[in-house]
Amino acid sequence: MAMPCARRKDCEEHILRAKAGRSTYPPLSLWCIVRVVALTVANILQARIQCMSGVSAMSGVSALKDAWTENERSVIPLFDRALALRDQGSYDEAVVLLQAVVDRLTLSDRRLLAHTHVQLGRLHDRLGNDLREEEHYRIAVRVAPRWEHASLSLFYSLQNLKRHEDAMREMLRLVSLHDSDGYREVLEEGFSHQLSPLEHDILGKVRSLLAQYRNGRNV
Numbered sequence: 001m002a003m004p005c006a007r008r009k010d011c012e013e014h015i016l017r018a019k020a021g022r023s024t025y026p027p028l029s030l031w032c033i034v035r036v037v038a039l040t041v042a043n044i045l046q047a048r049i050q051c052m053s054g055v056s057a058m059s060g061v062s063a064l065k066d067a068w069t070e071n072e073r074s075v076i077p078l079f080d081r082a083l084a085l086r087d088q089g090s091y092d093e094a095v096v097l098l099q100a101v102v103d104r105l106t107l108s109d110r111r112l113l114a115h116t117h118v119q120l121g122r123l124h125d126r127l128g129n130d131l132r133e134e135e136h137y138r139i140a141v142r143v144a145p146r147w148e149h150a151s152l153s154l155f156y157s158l159q160n161l162k163r164h165e166d167a168m169r170e171m172l173r174l175v176s177l178h179d180s181d182g183y184r185e186v187l188e189e190g191f192s193h194q195l196s197p198l199e200h201d202i203l204g205k206v207r208s209l210l211a212q213y214r215n216g217r218n219v
Contacts, residue, residue: 068111068112069108069109069112071104071105071106071108071109072105072109072111072112074104075101075104075105075112076112078097078100078101078104079097079098079101079112079116081097082094082097082098082101082119083119085097086119086123091123091126091127092127094123095120095123095124095127098116098119098120098123099120101116102116102117102120107143110143110144111144113143114140114143114144114147114150115140117136117137117139117140117143117150118136118137118140118149118150118153120132120136121133121134121135121136121137121140121153121157122153124136125157130157130160130161131161133157134154134157134158134161137150137153137154137157138154140153140154141154141170145173145177146174146177146178148174148180148181148182148183149182151170151171151173151174151180151182152182152183152186154167154170155167155170155171155183155186158170162193164191164193164195164196164199165196165198165199165202168198168199168202168203168206169202171183171186171202171206172202172205172206172209175206175209175210176209178213179210179213179214180210183206183210184210187203187206187207187210
């Protein structure tokens with residue numbers, strides 16, 4: 001069952017670390033509730049991403065039930081240290097460690113590679129480096145093109161950069177591959193800016209695809 005959470009990125013991190021046997025968080029559902037209570041309404045609206053309990057949140061990357069690669073296992077301790085630094089507010093130091101993780105991963109390590117780039121995007125967001133944030137989300141999308149969370153992260157990054165048409169193109173790209181509850185939520189919430197004719201055209205295509213998925217038709 002889906003549970004609203006202001007930090008879906010944190011929830012997915014929890015899922016990854018729990019799968020590796022390294023979770024230090026309380027049970028996921030309780031943890032998500034605590035995060036929602038602790039964060040402000042503004043943060044909740046800004047995130048706009050549902051936290052999915054269970055492994056389905058990571059279904060766009062290689063199947064979570066599969067074993068980590070040996071290379072991924074070898075760098076998980078470094079990844080964990082980076083997240084500990086992040087949680088302490090040492091964002092610059094966390095970036096250095098996560099970049100070291102990236103340098104040791106290959107395209108065969110898609111799951112951790114994509115997740116590490118998402119974490120780097122989040123850190124650059126906190127550091128105010130909007131262009132670097134978008135860069136890392138875009139790499140995550142290239143590594144894991146079907147991962148909804150990476151796509152949504154890139155979508156909101158592009159929206160924040162006022163690159164609205166690029167954001168809409170990213171939405172259409174992901175929805176052209178498979179159904180997306182996350183983008184259904186985006187459409188339900190609407191947009192705060194005036195849509196261009198091209199954006200209206202893209203949204204029409206997105207809505208058509210989502211309607212076909214809902215009706216059980218293959219696209």
